[in-house]
Amino acid sequence: xxxxxxxxxxxxxxxxxxxxxxxxxxxxxxxxxxxxxxxxxxxxxxxxxxxxxxxxxxxxxxxxxxxxxxxxxxxxxxxxxxxxxxxxxxxxxxxxxxxxxxxxxxxxxxxxxxxxxxxxxxxxxxxxxxxxxxxxxxxxxxxxxxxxxxxxxxxxxxxxxxxxxxxxxxxxxxxxxxxxxxxxxxxxxxxxxxxxxxxxxxxxxxxxxxxxxxxxxxxxxxxxxxxxxxxxxxxxxxxxxxxxxxxxxxxxxxxxxxxxxxxxxxxxxxxxxxxxxxxxxxxxxxxxxxxxxxxxxxxxxxxxxxxxxxxxxxxxxxxxxxxxxxxxxxxxxxxxxxxxxxxxxxxxxxxxxxxxxxxxxxxxxxxxxxxxxxxxxxxxxxxxxxxxxxxxxxxxxx
Numbered sequence: 001x002x003x004x005x006x007x008x009x010x011x012x013x014x015x016x017x018x019x020x021x022x023x024x025x026x027x028x029x030x031x032x033x034x035x036x037x038x039x040x041x042x043x044x045x046x047x048x049x050x051x052x053x054x055x056x057x058x059x060x061x062x063x064x065x066x067x068x069x070x071x072x073x074x075x076x077x078x079x080x081x082x083x084x085x086x087x088x089x090x091x092x093x094x095x096x097x098x099x100x101x102x103x104x105x106x107x108x109x110x111x112x113x114x115x116x117x118x119x120x121x122x123x124x125x126x127x128x129x130x131x132x133x134x135x136x137x138x139x140x141x142x143x144x145x146x147x148x149x150x151x152x153x154x155x156x157x158x159x160x161x162x163x164x165x166x167x168x169x170x171x172x173x174x175x176x177x178x179x180x181x182x183x184x185x186x187x188x189x190x191x192x193x194x195x196x197x198x199x200x201x202x203x204x205x206x207x208x209x210x211x212x213x214x215x216x217x218x219x220x221x222x223x224x225x226x227x228x229x230x231x232x233x234x235x236x237x238x239x240x241x242x243x244x245x246x247x248x249x250x251x252x253x254x255x256x257x258x259x260x261x262x263x264x265x266x267x268x269x270x271x272x273x274x275x276x277x278x279x280x281x282x283x284x285x286x287x288x289x290x291x292x293x294x295x296x297x298x299x300x301x302x303x304x305x306x307x308x309x310x311x312x313x314x315x316x317x318x319x320x321x322x323x324x325x326x327x328x329x330x331x332x333x334x335x336x337x338x339x340x341x342x343x344x345x346x347x348x349x350x351x352x353x354x355x356x357x358x359x360x361x362x363x364x365x366x367x368x369x370x371x372x373x374x375x376x377x378x379x380x381x382x383x384x385x386x387x388x389x390x391x392x393x394x395x396x397x398x
Contacts, residue, residue, distance in 0.1 A: 009035045009130075010324055012149050012158035014137060014171050016042065018056070018112070019290035019307035020164030021119035025069050026315040028128035032324070035158065037132045037151055042120055044113030047265040049192045051218055054112035055225035057203075057301030062308040063108060066115075074118050077108035080201045080217045084257070087207040101385055106203070107301075109217050109225060132156075136165070140174050142283040146325070160324040161286045162314075164307075167275070169292035177282045181275040182349060186211045187235035188298055189228040191267045192218060193250070197259030199224055204257045210234055213250075214298075215258055224258060226250070227298055235269050272297055274345045281334030285325030289314065294341035297348040306344065310337055 013024045016038030024036040047053050058066070058077065066072040083106060086093035098106045123129045132151055139150040140161060147161040163171035172179065198221035205214045211229035218224045228250075230238070238246060247261040254261075276294045281287055290307035317333050318324055 007035075007154065007156050008146075009033050009156060009158045011035070011160045011162060012037060012147065012156055013162045013164055014038075014149075015163065015165035015169075015290070015292065016040075016116070016120065016131075016133075017164065017166065017290070018115050018119065018304060019311060020162070021116060021123060022065065022069060022071075022308065022311045023162055023164060023289065023314060024129055025071075025119055025123055025126070026311060027318065028123070028126045029069065030315065030318065032128060032318075034129045035132055035156055036123060036129060037137060037149070039134065039136050041133055042113060042116030044111075044117060046113075047192055049194055049218075049223060049263065049265045051192045051223060051225070051265070052111035052113045053190060053192060053266060053268060055190075055192075055216065055218075056110045056112055056115065056304050057216065058108045058110050059305045059308075060103070060105070060107065061312070062305050065308050065312050069119075070122065071115070071118050075110060075114060076219070077110040078217045078219055079105040079108050080199075080203050081105050082200075082202040083205065084202060085205045085207070088209055109203075111219075136170050137174070140171055140286075142175070142285050147283075147285045159285065163286065163288045163292045164290045165292055167273075167291040167295045169288070171286075172277060172288060172292055175282055175286065177288070178278045179275040180278065181273050182345060184229075184272045184274060184297055184349075185231065186229045186272045186297075187232045187269050188272050189226070189230065189235050189238060189267060189269050191226045192265040193224050193226050193247070193261050194263035195222050195224055195258035195260065196262055198222055199258055204254065206254060206257075208253060213253055214301075215254060216301075222258075229272060229298060232271070239267055239269055274349065276338065276341045276345055279334065280338050281330045284327045284329070287314070287330055287334065289337075293337065294345070296341075296344050302344060302348075306341070309340075313337065 010032040011027050012035045013020050014037045016036055020036065024034045028034045045052055063072060081098040081104065083096040084093060096106060098104055123131055135152040137149045137151050141148040146157045146159055149156040149158065149161065163169050165171055199217045201217060203216050205212055210231045214227040216225040243264050247264055251261045274296055277288050280293045289310035291303065294306065296303050296306065313333060321329055
């Protein structure tokens with residue numbers, strides 16, 4: 001195809017992960033002509049213990065979005081109805097329960113590959129969507145009437161460009177949009193483990209001095225996803241341990257909350273950072289969403305849910321717009337989403353620092369506060385509602 005050939009779309013979405021694919025699908029369902037641009041088709045990477053190592057926490061708000069996109073019924077998520085949070089040198093713990101807010105679940109654990117593939121299957125069959133796979137955009141040029149995107153030999157013209165291409169967003173870089181990063185000083189070590197006791201539908205998180213350790217319900221009762229945030233030095237040491245030694249250390253640091261750690265899948269590590277893009281709407285015809293807009297610490301499992309909040313708010317704002325890149329259309333939306341991102345980044349940084357303090361007086365205050373939160377039902381209920389994405393804060397900032 002000649003380089004100068006122009007193809008028109010209402011929306012071009014760059015990035016085919018769950019956030020980008022959900023955006024493209026929602027807009028296509030609304031009758032918009034959409035191009036989804038992604039270098040690679042999603043794969044299901046099943047490990048030795050039968051699970052994708054990439055496991056996602058989904059809130060009820062995210063579940064509702066996926067149901068509206070006709071994706072939920074084709075998935076096999078693992079529900080959890082309780083969460084227990086405690087710390088290494090503490091005497092108090094918080095237990096959150098779905099029953100506290102009259103629900104059956106706090107959320108669900110979902111493997112990445114099957115979710116991404118489900119969205120792509122629907123997009124591949126959708127009359128309003130085109131999948132452009134194999135290359136990333138080589139150039140993007142926002143103009144007054146449209147954005148021009150060059151992908152391989154193709155030149156696309158879209159009323160709106162949505163960048164959902166991850167933390168290292170190429171679109172964000174091409175547009176010269178800076179991301180203000182906060183170094184957490186931590187590395188995430190992730191895997192899947194087999195345990196001697198069942199998880200009982202509970203997500204377990206213990207704050208250690210160098211970072212939180214989470215064991216999250218897997219697809220069967222004695223399988224759990226491991227997310228262990230720690231110093232880079234500790235992560236490198238634990239990555240090199242023999243499996244039996246690693247399992248013994250994990251059992252000890254988790255206080256055997258799931259019994260003995262009996263088996264371990266492949267271990268992966270990656271650095272943890274928090275960042276917020278300088279602008280989520282750097283041009284009237286460009287939006288940044290998902291990890292292209294912000295990245296947050298894994299400790300609260302908020303990353304994908306914040307991205308799906310972007311999608312839900314975006315689809316709502318797009319409903320009555322005749323021109324999806326009209327000047328000012330996305331200004332308030334982008335401002336609200338950036339404000340929520342900044343608040344979450346500050347909150348998680350504060351939480352990380354608070355749990356990292358070792359002074360006895362601070363530990364005593366921390367335990368007293370934890371005990372108060374656990375015992376004060378109205379406040380705990382509000383925390384649960386906001387974490388589910390169903391509270392007034394999430395609604396005001398989407």
